[in-house]
Amino acid sequence: MSAGDLTIVAAAERWVREHGDVLWRFAMARARSKEIAEEIIQETIVAAMLAFDRFSAASSEQTWLLGIASHKIADHFRQLQRTARRGESSTHDGAGIDASDMQDRFDKRGKWANPPQKWDMRGDGAAENAEMSAALRTCVDALPPSLAETVWLRDIVGMPAEDVCKALDLTATNLWTRMHRARSALRACIERTIGMRHEEVSKLKAAQPARSVGPGGQGSP
Amino acid sequence: MISFFRDVLRVLRLPCREQTHLLSRQLDAPLSRGEACGSRIHVLYCRSCRTFRKQIRLLRDLAGSAGRELQSAGELPEDVRRRIVKGIQANRGRDTTQES
Numbered sequence: 001m002s003a004g005d006l007t008i009v010a011a012a013e014r015w016v017r018e019h020g021d022v023l024w025r026f027a028m029a030r031a032r033s034k035e036i037a038e039e040i041i042q043e044t045i046v047a048a049m050l051a052f053d054r055f056s057a058a059s060s061e062q063t064w065l066l067g068i069a070s071h072k073i074a075d076h077f078r079q080l081q082r083t084a085r086r087g088e089s090s091t092h093d094g095a096g097i098d099a100s101d102m103q104d105r106f107d108k109r110g111k112w113a114n115p116p117q118k119w120d121m122r123g124d125g126a127a128e129n130a131e132m133s134a135a136l137r138t139c140v141d142a143l144p145p146s147l148a149e150t151v152w153l154r155d156i157v158g159m160p161a162e163d164v165c166k167a168l169d170l171t172a173t174n175l176w177t178r179m180h181r182a183r184s185a186l187r188a189c190i191e192r193t194i195g196m197r198h199e200e201v202s203k204l205k206a207a208q209p210a211r212s213v214g215p216g217g218q219g220s221p
Numbered sequence: 222m223i224s225f226f227r228d229v230l231r232v233l234r235l236p237c238r239e240q241t242h243l244l245s246r247q248l249d250a251p252l253s254r255g256e257a258c259g260s261r262i263h264v265l266y267c268r269s270c271r272t273f274r275k276q277i278r279l280l281r282d283l284a285g286s287a288g289r290e291l292q293s294a295g296e297l298p299e300d301v302r303r304r305i306v307k308g309i310q311a312n313r314g315r316d317t318t319q320e321s
Contacts, residue, residue: 012309016302024297038301042308049312110236115269116276133283140284154249155284156291161249172250180245183277190280 008052012045019062023069030073030152040076044069059166063159067167070153074145081145097142101188102181117191131197132190139189147182154179228255233262237270244274248281 023044027037047068048055055064105114119132140151153164154175165175232243232255243252243260252260264271297305 009309009312012312013306016297016305016309020297020302020305024301025291025294029291029294034298034301038304041297041301041305045305045309046312049309104238106236106238110238112237112269116272118272119276129283132279133287136280136283137287151284155281156288158285158288176242176246176249179249180242183245183248183280184241186280187273187276190276 008049011052012049015045015048015061015065016041019065022062023065026066026069026152026157027073029156031076036076040069040072043072047072059163063163063167066153066157066159067169070149070168074149077145077148097139097185097189098192101139101185101192103188105184105188116187117195119191119194132194135190135193136186139186139193142189143182143185147178147185150175150178151182151186224253225255225258228253229259229262232256232259235259235263237267240264240267240270241273244270245277248277 020041023041024037027040028034031037031040044065048065051068055061059067105112105116107113140148140156143151149168150164150170153159153167154161159167161172161175164170165172168175170178232240235243240260240263243256244264246252247257247260251257264274
């Protein structure tokens with residue numbers, strides 16, 4: 001084993017020590033499985049060891065590692081999508097992004113053809129936000145992997161735009177385009193999800209006009 | 222000064238599709254003063270773009286709070302850490318020209 005190998009091993013051990021927690025939280029949040037998160041970190045560290053000489057001090061180690069982990073996670077989801085497509089293809093339950101969310105909502109002249117609807121924020125803000133966060137999560141998970149990874153790093157982890165570009169090897173323009181596509185799709189997806197929910201609520205209310213249920217469903221005697 | 226007005230006028234002529242690009246880009250990078258001003262004027266009279274702006278900002282904020290929750294979501298478990306370090310040691314001396 002050469003001295004170079006020793007340096008790489010020492011560096012890799014340090015990455016796990018210093019950035020292991022961050023990588024773990026990131027991988028767990030995205031994969032939601034301990035086994036897969038572990039696999040992703042393993043793969044990330046190995047890939048980082050192999051690319052050791054290409055690490056440039058222009059970005060921080062953590063940014064660099066998160067970028068690699070992001071790619072590994074995107075690969076993982078692409079694989080899952082391929083497997084899912086090979087199996088049953090039409091098990092869509094209406095949750096998550098669907099083709100209409102990715103569609104252009106403008107006419108030929110660039111005017112709104114299908115303008116955004118105001119989101120009806122009834123009820124208290126906290127509950128609405130919690131519901132919307134849940135919808136957001138479902139919608140982000142259903143984004144194409146390349147868009148999901150940019151949303152994760154930029155808006156969820158909150159990495160500065162320049163760091164996301166470095167981590168994912170994108171130009172600023174690439175990043176803006178991706179983020180714009182992702183935000184437009186997420187906005188449409190949330191709008192549809194909320195719309196569906198409100199329809200369900202009105203249907204339920206129409207079906208049971210006599211029963212009024214208080215918040216939490218536990219009326220006082 | 223000239224470039225300021227040039228940017229304002231250029232942005233004011235843009236249709237809503239391009240306005241939404243600017244509104245999104247503004248969350249990632251500062252616009253020029255003229256662009257920002259033109260965009261603000263457009264949003265003043267365009268209700269749909271105003272709704273769009275409000276909603277993408279809300280989504281960004283919700284994503285951010287999801288991220289902050291993530292910060293407190295636990296540490297790399299010790300057994301996993303040990304296995305990963307073992308994996309590193311198994312990897313040393315491997316042909317480093319091969320991508321995994």
